Amino acid sequence: MIGNLTRTLPDYLEARADELRDHPVGFVALDLDYYSSTATALGLFRGPAHGHLLPRVTCCLDDLPGTVEQIGEAAAVAEFNAAHRDRPTGRVLGLRAFTPFDPPRADQIYVHHRLDHPDYGRLEAGATGDRLPLDPAPGRRPRQR
Secondary structure, three states, rough: OOOHHHHHHHHHHHHHEEEEHHHEEEEEEEEOOOHHHHHHHHHHHHOOOOOEEEEEEEEEOOOOOOOOOHHHHHHHHHHHHHOOOOOOOOEEEHHHHHHHOOHHHHEEEEEEEEEOOOOOHHEEEEEOOOOOOOOOOOOOOOOOO
């Protein structure tokens, strides 16, 4: 979908509600450059409903290098975290140590934790998130093995 996120994000979530219940979001790439567009995109995580998201959603924020935490994507994440203490989004600490070749992109990987998600405590957590089966039965949501 192309357009302003204030319209396209809610439209996307509504139009694909059934699909997202069966295949919840587990990864988000934010290539938005600005505070305002990133703050809008984080609306994906704001609502009370959990059905469209996994308990932990890995995020890549591409415009973090060369900036400071008070502007751009980093400022939008900090503001989101201040307003949603039960749903923090933060950098994966120590990711470089577990990734071959020490890639600079490791500093751009964050994970959104929905601490109030009903499945949060039931999933196996790895170093960077959840381990779920890739091939769930048709029409069923992936569950812990």
